Amino acid sequence: MEEVRIGIYICHCGKNIAGVINPKRIVEHLSRLPNVVVAKEYLYMCSSPGQSLIEEDIKEYNLNRIIVAACSPRMHEPTFQSALIRAGLNPYLLEMVNIREHATWVHERDPAETEQKVIGLIRAAVHRAINLYPLEVERLPVVKSVLVVGGGIAGIRASLDLAKAGYKVYLVEKNQSIGGKMAQLDKTFPTLDCSQCILTPMMVDVSNNPNIILQTYSVVEEINGRPGEFEVKVRQKARYVDWDACTGCGTCVEKCPARVPSEFDEGLGTRKAIYFDFPQAIPRRPVIDPDHCLYLIKGVCRVCEKFCPTGAIKFEDEDQFLTLKVGAIVVATGYQLYDMRKMYEYGYGKYRNVITGMQLERLSSANGPTSGRITTIEIERGKIKPGKEPETVAIILCAGSRDENHIKYCCRIGCMAGLKHAYYIAHALPNSKIIICYTDIRAFGKGFEEFYQRIRSLPNVFMVRGRPMEIFENKDGSLILDVFDSNTNRRLTINADLVVLETALVPPQGFEEFRKILKISCDPGGFGLELHPKLKPVETTVDGIYLAGFIQGPKDIPDTVAHAGAAAAAASAFLAKGYIESIPYLAHVDEDICSGCGVCVSVCPYDAITIEVTDGRRLAKVNSVKCKGCGACAAACPSGAMQQHYFTDKQILSEVSALAEGVVA
């Protein structure tokens, strides 16, 4: 075996390290350690002269292990690895010792003890370095296509960006049409643009883009393969309409006799059993709702089939499965409204005039159930119909949000949405009175504070600082709110014809299951967890899977669009070179020892290990592409057959042993 020759370099990091300890004194200690050929200190090891020092020494002293005692490896490991490469040494023969964050920064008041700690850490590194060995990275091909899940504004933006960059995009949306929540909005805050006017052109761009394959009314069922080469199984729900034959004329929708509460209109209007999500739907191809189609539930009707000019109705349609090969995945599944029936003190679902902010959006929208008239709600023979113009409207912010009993986090858009809703009412009904019950007004975005000042200075808008304790209903359907106003220190009783709840917003239904298919983590609110809260906001723990928009955490439209753009850019960067490099510190099995007990398979969070039978023996096999080098299997392996490169038991224990002064065998 080749003789181990170690060079040690201590960085002053200006005063960050040398301000606390004396690197010269430490260097003197180090020459006594085993296999150490040269030890030096320098003002800034990461600088060009610092790196050159290492390179020259490697050649002069024939060094084959380098220890740099400086800052965190997260900061400069790649810097020093490249110095090793330039000097012709394998970069994984570098060992960094973090004597800044781990020593001088945290113990600056006790220099003598800090020096002892630094010496101890370097001694441990020497013992580890002796056991290091060269590692190689592998290049793996990637598929230059991307799956975007969710066709809201985030998915639309990400798809358009990726298509523009030349990637083939599969946009999978669970509903009949893309558009998402933004399509339901009347206007957007704080600029009050018409939401549809800015969204629908982008929807059309998606449908016209030759690089985007639109796959609506479909869900992702399974993901296999590896980053750069995922195999995605998609279930296209039975549409009962042959979309190739259909021209989107809409005659079937017009003639269908079955009426169903419209999801798009938040239950305030109706749609047919054969339907488009909304009149501006993309693609303009209807689907039949099998739970409400008279023919599919009772066996009679077939009116749509009779009137369809192209014979596109296909009652025998079934779910279909497609397999997509993609290199990367952008998750843009958005959010849903928190179920307000859980806050029974507000009577949502029981009191007809307690509505959600999204329902108000539908009432205010020109394409909504009232064609844009804001009214109270009447119920006649079980059917919802518009009532009178409300004289007083109460808007409750933080309904369910920032609430220990419901949703702890801030929805981040309710304040502005509530102010916007006050604007809708004040604008449409100038004689009405609008009372906003708020907790704090969070007006942090661009133009938000100005918007807040503008709305609160409207003569018919009143601000009450307090969350209503309870809402009661009068016989005529009007409401009484009991609220303590902490601005005036008074308990108020407010009469209102309509109450709008700015609801908490939560991850969409089914995301928990989908997250497990993706194998990504979630935050306490159930949203997808980014790799780093500040520096990797779109990346996830799985390479090649990115988060876009609300699914990473509450966001308004501009933030969602920016985030989606970032996700598209990250996916694009991931695939651009046409290959990815495998990480070298993967798990590997010593097949002579492995007993095939399967413990590693059970603990692997990435499904990277399988048990395979070879010559009648059960053996663990690591898929080096799926393996992320987390080390869970190596820690769990009962026999020691599973080891992780760069973190083998021998390497770690020699380090621990040196720290414990040889206590460990």
Next chain:
Amino acid sequence: MAKAKIALYWCASCGGCEEAIVDLAEKILDVVDKADIVFWPVALDFKKSDVENYPDKYIDVCFINGAIRFSEHEEMAKLLRRKSKMVIAFGSCSHLGGIPGLANLWNKETIFRYVYHEAPTVVNKEGIEPQEKVKEDGMELELPSFWNTVRALDQVIEVDYYIPGCAPTPKIIEDAINAIFTGQLPEKGSVLASQQALCAECPLNETKPEKITLTEIKRVHQIILDHEKCYLTQGVLCLGPVTRGGCDSLCIKGGMPCTGCFGPLDQTIDQGARAASFITSIIEYEDEELIEKVVNDIVDPIGWFYRYSLPKSILKRRNMEVKKK
């Protein structure tokens, strides 16, 4: 060729290892055919002085079972080492410290206090404790010293090979003896058994599901075991994955989980730590309360994970010093 000379000795031992040799039955005759037994206190009338009178390296192979608990054990081990060409640690106690090694959770003082005073069955009004030297009727009697710490054989003398097991199985003994007499021994310091964990030879290994997740841990009296299905997956602590194989899965075939008597594999320094690490790795982790419940299901974790190997673990024994706050 001259017959080989073999010796057998027991230190802190239950006698099971001796029994294991007797269990060789008629095969022992093959041994006697090839070798002369020159020392075997449990079966033959040899004295310590006989050994002392042998020249150094007179004995070809010496099998020593039992842990090192008394001064006498150490004295005999050292004597036999001097007189033997090859010393083989025989059985778990000699190999790893074994069951007596669990006494390293106490020391002489606490053990004596319990055994001679506090144990519910003790009647000892005079408070008598064994003394190393006593005068009785003018005669001076001597007992060996009882040490604070139990050690494995190789913590006292150099050991050439190890035959694991509590007790070693007939097959493992036979294979070892054949290897010795045919000179087909592996590298010095080897354990003469499988180089793979028990799972590799366990008949239930292939019944394992793809993923093993423990949501409860049961002791064998709390469950009716399905003998057609991996015990670990039934929530019973089976140390098969962490234990050297070679025993022919005798316990498993007898309907009991592996308790780890063959010790760790070569790559493992600390069998108990490995066992704790692998068991806790497969506990269902989604629910924190459940994790706590499952961990609490492990009654006597040291007894489970270090049953045979505490003296040879990294920690070796409990530190009896009470730190004052």
